[in-house]
Amino acid sequence: KNEVEQSPQNLTAQEGEFITINCSYSVGISALHWLQQHPGGGIVSLFMLSSGKKKHGRLIATINIQEKHSSLHITASHPRDSAVYICAVDSGGSNYKLTFGKGTLLTVNP
Amino acid sequence: DADVTQTPRNRIKKTGKRIMLECSQTKGHDRMYWYRQDPGLGLRLIYYSFDVKDINKGEISDGYSVSRQAQAKFSLSLESAIPNQTALYFCATSGQGANQPQHFGDGTRLSIL
Numbered sequence: 001k002n003e004v005e006q007s008p009q010n011l012t013a014q015e016g017e018f019i020t021i022n023c024s025y026s027v028g029i030s031a032l033h034w035l036q037q038h039p040g041g042g043i044v045s046l047f048m049l050s051s052g053k054k055k056h057g058r059l060i061a062t063i064n065i066q067e068k069h070s071s072l073h074i075t076a077s078h079p080r081d082s083a084v085y086i087c088a089v090d091s092g093g094s095n096y097k098l099t100f101g102k103g104t105l106l107t108v109n110p
Numbered sequence: 111d112a113d114v115t116q117t118p119r120n121r122i123k124k125t126g127k128r129i130m131l132e133c134s135q136t137k138g139h140d141r142m143y144w145y146r147q148d149p150g151l152g153l154r155l156i157y158y159s160f161d162v163k164d165i166n167k168g169e170i171s172d173g174y175s176v177s178r179q180a181q182a183k184f185s186l187s188l189e190s191a192i193p194n195q196t197a198l199y200f201c202a203t204s205g206q207g208a209n210q211p212q213h214f215g216d217g218t219r220l221s222i223l
Binding site for chain 2 (some may be wrong): 001035040042043044045086089090092095100102103
């Protein structure tokens with residue numbers, strides 16, 4: 001079983017819809033990352049959080065440490081939001097280990 | 111100019127050939143990483159380096175080697191490439207300390223025939 005599970009694997013939405021992508025993990029973590037990968041392949045870090053909630057523009061990330069769950073929300077979605085969204089958890093400690101989910105492919109249609 | 115630059119962006123090579131992928135960064139970060147990405151799988155760590163004299167194996171280091179030539183440069187080598195090393199390879203950097211965001215290059219698409 002993968003330590004980091006994302007759902008859904010694929011998501012298609014109409015422009016303007018509210019989007020939620022979920023991430024569940026099974027290990028103790030020091031931080032959780034949300035990344036965006038565009039069709040060209042490049043990866044961009046969106047958020048890093050260890051508690052509560054962060055907001056950047058139309059993107060909101062939340063985390064519940066007790067439930068080992070995080071969500072990424074996109075408000076007023078736009079076709080340019082179409083990308084793969086990747087959740088990754090940092091288990092901390094002296095040995096580096098960042099474990100990645102398989103990603104959620106989001107397609108936003110005009 | 112990109113903060114993390116990978117070269118080449120694409121490469122096609124025959125089985126058994128030696129291949130080097132290069133990564134350079136202008137972010138001044140001490141920590142650098144090499145990952146591979148395969149369809150249907152998450153990113154997996156090949157090697158990482160926390161400073162010039164530090165090299166560590168990741169979860170899938172077999173068949174790969176690395177060199178940290180300087181703070182800004184981290185190269186990945188496939189000594190004798192095989193077809194199952196066909197993948198998208200990413201270099202990333204991060205600052206020191208816990209819980210730092212990672213900054214990725216644009217990736218190298220490698221095909222081994």
